[in-house]
Amino acid sequence: MQLQVTNSPFTEEQIALLNRLLPTLTPAQKLWLSGYLAAAEAAVAVLDAEAPALFAGSSKPVSKEVTVLYGSQTGNAQKLAEKAGKALKERGFEAKVLSMLDFKPNELKKVETLLVVVSTHGEGDPPDNAVSFYEFLHSKRAPKLNHLRFSVLALGDTSYEQFCQTGKDFDKRLEELGGTRFYPRVDCDVDYEEAAAKWLDGVLGELSKEANANAGAAPLLSAVAAAPKAEPVAVYSRKNPFPAEVLENINLNGRGSNKETRHLELSLEGSGLKYEPGDALGIFPKNDPELVDLVIQEMKWNPEETVTIDKDGEVRSLKEALTSHFEITVLTKALLQKLAPLSKNSALQELVAPGNEAKLKEYAKGRDLLDALRDFGPWDAAPQQIISILRKMPPRLYSIASSLAAYPDEVHLTIGAVRYESHGRLRKGVCSTFCAERIQIGDTLPVFVQPNPNFKLPKDPDTPIIMIGPGTGVAPFRAFMQEREATGANGKSWLFFGDQHFMTDFLYQTEWLAWLKSGVLTRMDVAFSRDTERKVYVQHRMQERSKELFGWLEEGAVVYVCGDKQHMARDVHQTLIEIIEKEGGMSREQAEAYVTEMQKQKRYQRDVY
Amino acid sequence: MAKVELKAPEGPPSDVERIKRESRYLRGTLAETMEDPLSAGIPDDDNRLMKFHGSYLQDDRDVRTERQKQKLEPAYQFMIRVRTPGGVATPEQWLVMDELARKYANGTLKLTTRQAFQLHGVLKWNVKKTMQAINGALMTTLAACGDVNRNVMCNPNPYQSEVHAEVYEWAKLISDHLLPRTRAYYEIWLDDEKVAGTPQVDGEEEPIYGPTYLPRKFKIGIAVPPSNDVDVFSQDIGLIAIVEDGKLAGFNVAIGGGMGMTHGDKTTYPQLAKVIGFCKPDQVVEVAEKIMTIQRDYGNRSSRKHARFKYTVDRLGLETVKEELERRLGWKLGEARPYHFEHTGDRYGWVEGVNGTWHFTLFVEGGRVKDYDDYKLMTGLREIAKVHTGDFRLTANQNLIIANVTSEKKPEIEALIAEYGLTDGRRYTALRRNALACVALPTCGLAMAEAERYLPKLLDKIEEMIDENGLRDDEITIRMTGCPNGCARHVLAEIAFVGKAVGKYNMYLGAAFNGTRLGKLYRENIGEEEILRELRVLLSRYAKERLDGEHFGDFVIRVGIVKEVTDGTNFHD
Numbered sequence A: 001m002q003l004q005v006t007n008s009p010f011t012e013e014q015i016a017l018l019n020r021l022l023p024t025l026t027p028a029q030k031l032w033l034s035g036y037l038a039a040a041e042a043a044v045a046v047l048d049a050e051a052p053a054l055f056a057g058s059s060k061p062v063s064k065e066v067t068v069l070y071g072s073q074t075g076n077a078q079k080l081a082e083k084a085g086k087a088l089k090e091r092g093f094e095a096k097v098l099s100m101l102d103f104k105p106n107e108l109k110k111v112e113t114l115l116v117v118v119s120t121h122g123e124g125d126p127p128d129n130a131v132s133f134y135e136f137l138h139s140k141r142a143p144k145l146n147h148l149r150f151s152v153l154a155l156g157d158t159s160y161e162q163f164c165q166t167g168k169d170f171d172k173r174l175e176e177l178g179g180t181r182f183y184p185r186v187d188c189d190v191d192y193e194e195a196a197a198k199w200l201d202g203v204l205g206e207l208s209k210e211a212n213a214n215a216g217a218a219p220l221l222s223a224v225a226a227a228p229k230a231e232p233v234a235v236y237s238r239k240n241p242f243p244a245e246v247l248e249n250i251n252l253n254g255r256g257s258n259k260e261t262r263h264l265e266l267s268l269e270g271s272g273l274k275y276e277p278g279d280a281l282g283i284f285p286k287n288d289p290e291l292v293d294l295v296i297q298e299m300k301w302n303p304e305e306t307v308t309i310d311k312d313g314e315v316r317s318l319k320e321a322l323t324s325h326f327e328i329t330v331l332t333k334a335l336l337q338k339l340a341p342l343s344k345n346s347a348l349q350e351l352v353a354p355g356n357e358a359k360l361k362e363y364a365k366g367r368d369l370l371d372a373l374r375d376f377g378p379w380d381a382a383p384q385q386i387i388s389i390l391r392k393m394p395p396r397l398y399s400i401a402s403s404l405a406a407y408p409d410e411v412h413l414t415i416g417a418v419r420y421e422s423h424g425r426l427r428k429g430v431c432s433t434f435c436a437e438r439i440q441i442g443d444t445l446p447v448f449v450q451p452n453p454n455f456k457l458p459k460d461p462d463t464p465i466i467m468i469g470p471g472t473g474v475a476p477f478r479a480f481m482q483e484r485e486a487t488g489a490n491g492k493s494w495l496f497f498g499d500q501h502f503m504t505d506f507l508y509q510t511e512w513l514a515w516l517k518s519g520v521l522t523r524m525d526v527a528f529s530r531d532t533e534r535k536v537y538v539q540h541r542m543q544e545r546s547k548e549l550f551g552w553l554e555e556g557a558v559v560y561v562c563g564d565k566q567h568m569a570r571d572v573h574q575t576l577i578e579i580i581e582k583e584g585g586m587s588r589e590q591a592e593a594y595v596t597e598m599q600k601q602k603r604y605q606r607d608v609y
Numbered sequence B: 001m002a003k004v005e006l007k008a009p010e011g012p013p014s015d016v017e018r019i020k021r022e023s024r025y026l027r028g029t030l031a032e033t034m035e036d037p038l039s040a041g042i043p044d045d046d047n048r049l050m051k052f053h054g055s056y057l058q059d060d061r062d063v064r065t066e067r068q069k070q071k072l073e074p075a076y077q078f079m080i081r082v083r084t085p086g087g088v089a090t091p092e093q094w095l096v097m098d099e100l101a102r103k104y105a106n107g108t109l110k111l112t113t114r115q116a117f118q119l120h121g122v123l124k125w126n127v128k129k130t131m132q133a134i135n136g137a138l139m140t141t142l143a144a145c146g147d148v149n150r151n152v153m154c155n156p157n158p159y160q161s162e163v164h165a166e167v168y169e170w171a172k173l174i175s176d177h178l179l180p181r182t183r184a185y186y187e188i189w190l191d192d193e194k195v196a197g198t199p200q201v202d203g204e205e206e207p208i209y210g211p212t213y214l215p216r217k218f219k220i221g222i223a224v225p226p227s228n229d230v231d232v233f234s235q236d237i238g239l240i241a242i243v244e245d246g247k248l249a250g251f252n253v254a255i256g257g258g259m260g261m262t263h264g265d266k267t268t269y270p271q272l273a274k275v276i277g278f279c280k281p282d283q284v285v286e287v288a289e290k291i292m293t294i295q296r297d298y299g300n301r302s303s304r305k306h307a308r309f310k311y312t313v314d315r316l317g318l319e320t321v322k323e324e325l326e327r328r329l330g331w332k333l334g335e336a337r338p339y340h341f342e343h344t345g346d347r348y349g350w351v352e353g354v355n356g357t358w359h360f361t362l363f364v365e366g367g368r369v370k371d372y373d374d375y376k377l378m379t380g381l382r383e384i385a386k387v388h389t390g391d392f393r394l395t396a397n398q399n400l401i402i403a404n405v406t407s408e409k410k411p412e413i414e415a416l417i418a419e420y421g422l423t424d425g426r427r428y429t430a431l432r433r434n435a436l437a438c439v440a441l442p443t444c445g446l447a448m449a450e451a452e453r454y455l456p457k458l459l460d461k462i463e464e465m466i467d468e469n470g471l472r473d474d475e476i477t478i479r480m481t482g483c484p485n486g487c488a489r490h491v492l493a494e495i496a497f498v499g500k501a502v503g504k505y506n507m508y509l510g511a512a513f514n515g516t517r518l519g520k521l522y523r524e525n526i527g528e529e530e531i532l533r534e535l536r537v538l539l540s541r542y543a544k545e546r547l548d549g550e551h552f553g554d555f556v557i558r559v560g561i562v563k564e565v566t567d568g569t570n571f572h573d
């Protein structure tokens, strides 16, 4: 074929030159030339890409990946989303069709092209499976979406006042977050078929147009995008805790539970803090203001009086000092001894006298500063004198329940609220009830990372793992699963979980079920201790599965135990030995040696408290 | 007349058809998934099959989104429905149901509009134990739901005369004859030995149904005039007992009724059954079977919302269906005989039967048997069941008859009725006694609005107007459902409400008091305030302008408030 003005983009002059040159070229020369030209074009494309492209306009290449999210109550939107997915695939797009409930919101940052198909229910409310995603998008946590192109198909019914409200909300919000609407929203009435088909045609047309226009340039961009981002250096530590913003704080226990277990999500954005699954997070809590008031009232102090709180002479009001800087919920022998000179009460003098250690210990148990102040007046003490003998508020540690690989810049915790009655008064664990009762979304908590090198996933992603974590002990295993999912590890995994009641206390139930379905978690056994007449604990489930469990150990599985130290960890330890004894045909001593060997090989790791 | 070709509608089979076909006669993976300790629910496919076993998975919708946030699965629980043909239960059976309700369910018993018992809130781990106890008391849940023939309804006062007793026996025979024959039920719930070499999908195990059962649920009811308490025209097959010279001569056969429809889809509509002829008592089981097989063969298996028998009848034509029936029977139906219905409600209080026994009809609001703070209904009935020598009858209006009380026992039962203040409803308005609501929220997965929990409160307010207009003793039927499926047969009520969204209802007027005419849409999507405003006007006009003995449903048509619905096919016009 001869080049002409009509069949090419060249001018007459250029064509003359080309037509002179081309017939003289050997095939090898032609090949070389086309490579040269392509490379030269590429250099231009890279330059273009580096220029700040605000959004996917005409010049930016379009990825072939399209995410279709649906929110549907009665299945209409789902059906349409699936149809859209099919049509996209037929046209060579990689379409992922997901319910909003199954979509991990943190993935949104990676999505470039998004189709939303959503109905409206209630009185203008999102369908059930869209609620959490809807709330996420409308919350402060919603990411910037400058890289996103989207289009919304809204289903509804014009006989309702709030016609297609949810679709409208998504449409508006995605734009607010920086997304580009590449095709206008379509609102459908109950007879949605036609309008929906039109929308799909429009969307497909738009996407195909751009895909064609940009074919060829796409692979180059990804190479540029991979350039590493500079990370801020960590300046925060236990000494200088980072004020982490609270993104989420929910009670994981359903109605009617005896328990309250808080799931906290904190932002580490800008802190430079890093952690690995298995590490813990420290929190500096505040005392219960009601308890502080009771202490101040008891002593008839002025809450605004200034006191010095450390050797450097930092000052605070008395109330602030008692609330944030000192421990007032624990009575120790040392504290009682230091209190004694400030009281004329002979009972106290007697209690701290040598020889009465047992009585003192008995008295201190389950009591706090307020009890002592009430029991041993009258006091001859200025506020500063009492402050000076109190302990600094200690931070509390919590096993981290998330993985940075799944939630960059976030850390999640699982905190069991401690409440109990002692000596006629309801007592509250300082940190756990601080988080449960007084921390709102948007507040900040002073935190630091406490690494734990002895509770780590095996280096080899194929190594099987057995995780035993009743109650809040399950926290680090959520981090493990997130990590293994995000890194695509193939090792088998087995979780033993237990708590009081199936209905209300199955912590993170839906997440485990999803991981079982996707195969990230291989198997799971549960022990709900108060649903049956006889108590069932995790170790009973281990016993029931002793043969398989020993088989896993022989395959080299790593065993992790997390949670209550006093009872659970001890009993689980015994059970492990018994299982090895029974299934391995060993003596008690041999079984114990087997466990010791596992410990040496770091195949038996514990995080108990 | 052009011959209509007999065939089922075109279209790919619905997903439920696949589930049935692959289920190996209703087994699926139920035995395993019911044992899975990680979820209190079961997968969708198994839940479809579970219905055939008389139960299905629901969840407490009051806490659905809350639990979703808490990363807990929905608060799954099972509803279990017990078949009691004609609604008859012995005192022993009553005591078993009472105990199960308190031990495994939510502490209440629901008497349904199809004369069955329903337990709500049974946890998965307790379903099998509950099923075993029910069967231990010689009752079953098999085919209480699902695409099969359901509990056969029958006027519940059979001992009033010999005829009633006979009719009840026929109801039971039909019910038993049309039960599925699969052993799956016994294997899964009653630990029966698996039948060796269980046939696969070759139809051997289900001689009547075949491997895919019916396209949809199928309902049969028998009315004994003048009472149309079973709403005989709402049934797929309605049988009207014809009594001549004090003897049961046979049944008029009506076909193709059904209440359900879908909001906004005018191809769906409620329809009344139409009488096609008459058969003798000993022919009625065969007639029922053959009619059902026509639906089996020609019903719509592609679109479930068009799969009820009524659409088959309307599509093929009444005459064609009748001809096909007669072809299958090998004989012709007789000419329909005259009959006359007066009402659909129950008659409350004591009635003396013919054989010297007594029956007490108790008003049970919403069909819900439970202990209220100030009304120990459940305890009272338990105490009565302990001494009662007759039986209990569940009525189609969700009420209860303490039946067959001998003259000797009557004082004892009366004393218990008095002790627990059990009411025949006389202290309520006639409107409340004629009220019906479906379960709806929080347990029904399809509910768009409240019904059972809300109707009593709405009635409190309507009763004020009733009193203002002096209508306290005028019988008006009022019904409310949470969605248009029509579990409380709403379109047959003179005043009907169908949920559209929380707090919003469509309002229908103009159905016949005796259940022979459908209501018409009057107002759409209205809340309580508007409902009351509308009723204030309507009731006051009714009180002033009605003719002698004119029912409310007839009145609103005569004065032109709504148009008369003459057939389901013009319901939407």
Ligand SMILES: Cc1cc2nc3c(=O)[nH]c(=O)nc-3n(C[C@H](O)[C@H](O)[C@H](O)COP(=O)(O)OP(=O)(O)OC[C@H]3O[C@@H](n4cnc5c(N)ncnc54)[C@H](O)[C@@H]3O)c2cc1C
Binding pocket: A280, A329, A366, A396, A397, A398, A399, A400, A414, A415, A416, A417, A418, A419, A420, A421, A422, A428, A429, A430, A431, A432, A433, A472, A473, A475, A607, A608, A609
């Ligand atoms: C490495 C590590 C990881 C941890 N991970 C987690 C975790 O993931 N989730 C979690 O919830 N916790 C975890 N903990 C425990 C957590 O650090 C706190 O100890 C816990 O939350 C209680 O702190 P608090 O401030 O609420 O209670 P405090 O005010 O410290 O009170 C707790 C004290 O109250 C007393 N007490 C408690 N119950 C009773 C009772 N019934 N009768 C009498 N006295 C009682 C005990 O003396 C107890 O030490 C972990 C601990 C460690 C060391």
Ligand SMILES: NC(=O)c1ccc[n+]([C@@H]2O[C@H](COP(=O)([O-])OP(=O)(O)OC[C@H]3O[C@@H](n4cnc5c(N)ncnc54)[C@H](OP(=O)(O)O)[C@@H]3O)[C@@H](O)[C@H]2O)c1
Binding pocket: A259, A416, A418, A419, A420, A470, A471, A472, A473, A498, A499, A500, A527, A528, A529, A530, A535, A537, A538, A539, A563, A564, A565, A566, A567, A568, A569, A571, A572, A609
């Ligand atoms: N009141 C408190 O202050 C309080 C209470 C509990 C725990 N804690 C502390 O909080 C942490 C975790 O508590 P949590 O509430 O998440 O879980 P948890 O108390 O450890 O309870 C989780 C499950 O473990 C069961 N369990 C009890 N004893 C066990 C044993 N010996 N072996 C195996 N399982 C056993 C419990 O059953 P049962 O409960 O039915 O026995 C429950 O089903 C621990 O450090 C614990 O010491 C404090």
Ligand code: HEM
Binding pocket: B079, B110, B111, B112, B113, B114, B118, B216, B217, B219, B234, B235, B257, B258, B259, B260, B261, B308, B438, B439, B440, B443, B444, B445, B446, B485, B486, B487, B488, B489
């Ligand atoms: C609680 C959960 C329930 C669900 C999900 C449910 C579901 C349905 C559905 C889908 C229909 C429509 C069937 C159709 O038209 O093809 C229907 C109809 C019906 N239901 Fe239920 N039901 C429930 C409870 C009940 C109860 C408690 C009763 C009795 C008290 C009942 C009695 C009926 C009746 C009588 C109809 C028939 C209406 C007709 O003839 O079409 N249902 N139900």
Ligand SMILES: Cc1cc2nc3c(=O)[nH]c(=O)nc-3n(C[C@H](O)[C@H](O)[C@H](O)COP(=O)(O)O)c2cc1C
Binding pocket: A071, A072, A073, A074, A075, A076, A077, A078, A118, A119, A120, A121, A122, A123, A124, A125, A127, A155, A156, A157, A158, A160, A161, A162, A163, A164, A165, A189, A190, A192, B448, B500, B501, B502
């Ligand atoms: C209980 C209920 C409430 C509804 N509320 C609204 C509403 O407020 N606004 C609206 O536009 N549509 C409303 N609809 C209509 C639905 O959005 C419409 O039926 C849609 O097609 C359902 O799609 P889905 O099956 O994907 O959920 C409502 C529907 C139901 C059942």
Ligand code: SF4
Binding pocket: B438, B439, B440, B441, B444, B445, B446, B447, B448, B451, B481, B482, B483, B484, B485, B486, B487, B488
């Ligand atoms: S009518 Fe609708 S809301 Fe009521 S019980 Fe039936 S299906 Fe549920």
